[in-house]
Amino acid sequence: MLVLLLAYYITQSVQSEADPIPALLGRRDVAVWDGQNNQRSIQSIIWSCLSTIFLCTWVAVHPNVHFRPEKGDQRWVEKWLWDPLHEFFTYKLLLFVWALLLPEYILAWAVRQYVQAGVISRQVPRWTRTHGFFMVMGGFHLFRLPADAPSIPLPLxxxxxxxxxxxxxxxxxRDEIPACPLQFEDFSVDILEIIVPTETELKDRGKSDALTKTIVLVQTSWFIIQCIARGTQHLPLTELEVITLAYAMLNFFIYGFWWDKPRNVECxxxxxxxxxxxxxxxGEEVEEWGNNWVVCLMSKLVQYTVGGQDNFVALSQKRSLPMFWSGSIQKNHLGDAGLGPTILGSVFGALHxxxxxxxxxxxxxxxxWRISCVSMIAVPLITTMFFTLMAISWRTDDGVPIWAQVIATTLWILLMLTGWLYVASRIATLVIAFSTLRALPTTAFVTVDWTTFIPHIY
Incomplete structure (x- = not known):
């Protein structure tokens, strides 16, 4: 939404410079006046790109259950204004910014949840991956009954x-006291068979279905097809369209891994x-970060990069799941889950x-722009090599060789030195994509001649 507002003001400022003839004619829906109708406007370019980016960064994200305890006797200002705004700025907007600046991290999160959901679903009879996703995303929450409330134990x-x-x-x-989210290890299999809804009931809790997701993928695919068609007819793509094309590519993989995950479950x-x-x-004992702040900081940087931060979280002390919670994944699965997203991250940069x-x-x-392209390719490649060494070390029983430790340390230092450059490059490309709209070449406004792709009779 913020991007849409930015685009609106940029469109108004660049219209008169890039579109002088339509401005003189009092028409803003024509890009270049040549007596033909096969032209597109700056507004259409911006709208097509921003709507696709919105689908790839807001709609495509399937968040965990962000539990918020209900409050009694709320004033209407708090209920209808303050709480929704607080939820938007402290959770939903943060996810949007992550998806906008680090889409590869969102993809890695989706892969980790996909892997963990598969591991869980295989441990309970007749469970599907949807059940595994619902468990991983915080679909079960522990409540304490009032002291005088009658109850019976669940039978084992x-x-x-x-x-x-x-x-x-x-x-x-309202007298029930929320305690903490529950994870798979908190249950026995026979209890799960009793309490867990069917797959259809779980999907009904989500805010989107297969048809909605298919429509999003079709719209994204249509944008990609248009970009390919422009390339075959030697028509230039604007920088904004190139960025959107990169987002659309990653969007397919994010949607694929989260296809069976219910979206926007709130309760x-x-x-x-x-x-x-x-x-x-x-489950396994929760690991500690360490008392030394330097060691703690370095450990957090490593674990959040590889996705192993969940092993340091005690859910029994949390009111809601951490934003990027994926469950306590085994280390050998962490390495595998990180390789694909980092490789695709380099492809994402290469598309620029x-x-x-x-x-x-x-x-x-x-x-x-060129410096940003190089950094967006190089940094994910360094991360790929780091993940490769981590995956090898986690599968080695005899310990990690000295040479591998030296290479891993070197790669980690490079990541620490260049990680900020990647984020700066993402921001720079987004800014340049809009700034270049002020001086687009004339051929950028020419639309694709689809008749060249469709057999027809003259």
Missing amino acids: ESSEPSNFVIPSGRHLR PIRLYKLSTAIHKES CIVWSSEFPSRSELVL
Whole structure:
């Protein structure tokens, strides 16, 4: 939405310079007046690109369940204004910025969740990957029943009582106390078979279905087809279209890995324990960051890069899932899940080279664009090599060779030195993509002649 507002003002400022004849004629829907109708305007270029980018950075993201406890006796200002704005700026807008500046990280997150959902679904009979996704995304939340609320324990297959209970009497839901999100290790298989809805019911909780996702992919595909068609007819692409093409490419993979994940689920399924029952962290013991702030900072940078930060999170102490939670993935899966997104990240940067030899309004914009292209290719490649060494080391029982440790350390230092350059390059290309709209070549306004692709009779 912010990008749409920016585009609107840029369109108004560049219209008179790039479109002098239509401006004189009082027409803003024509790009170049030559008596023909096979022209496009700056507005159509911007709208087509921004709508596609919006689909790839806002609609394509399938967030985790961001649990927010309900509040009683709220004032209308807090309920209808403050809470929605707080949710937008502290969660949804942050996800949008991540998808805009680091789309490869969103793809890596989707791959990790896809892998973990598959691991979970294979451990419970008749579970699908949708069930695994719902578990990974925080679909189950622990609540404490009031002390005087009657309940019965959930039965286990061994006939032993479990810590989870079912309310058996009347009580008010507002008196239930939210505790923490639950993960797969907190349950036994027979309890999951009792409490988990069917796949159809889980998908019904999402805010989009297969038809909606198909429409998004069709619109994205249409944009890619238009770009290819312009290339075959030797018509130039604007820098904004090249950026959009790169987003569209990654969007296919993000949607593919999240296809079975319910989107925008806001309310988790409630599971109950008595107010006196103790809930301990299940699964493997949570790792510690360390007391030394330098070591802690370096560890966080490494773990957030490879996606292993979830192993340091104690969900029993959290009110809601972390934004990029994927579950405690095994280390050998982390290396595999990171290789593909980093390679595609280099492809994402390489697509920006389509306009490497194009005419730019100024020499500085040309140089800055080329430097940005090189950095957007090089930094993901360095990350790919780092992931490769990490994957090899996690599969090696005899320890990591000294030479591999030296190379991994060198690559990590390079990442620390060049990571900021990648983010700066993403911002620079976005800014240049709009600034170059002030001086587009005339051929950039010519539309594709689709009759050359369709058999016809003259």
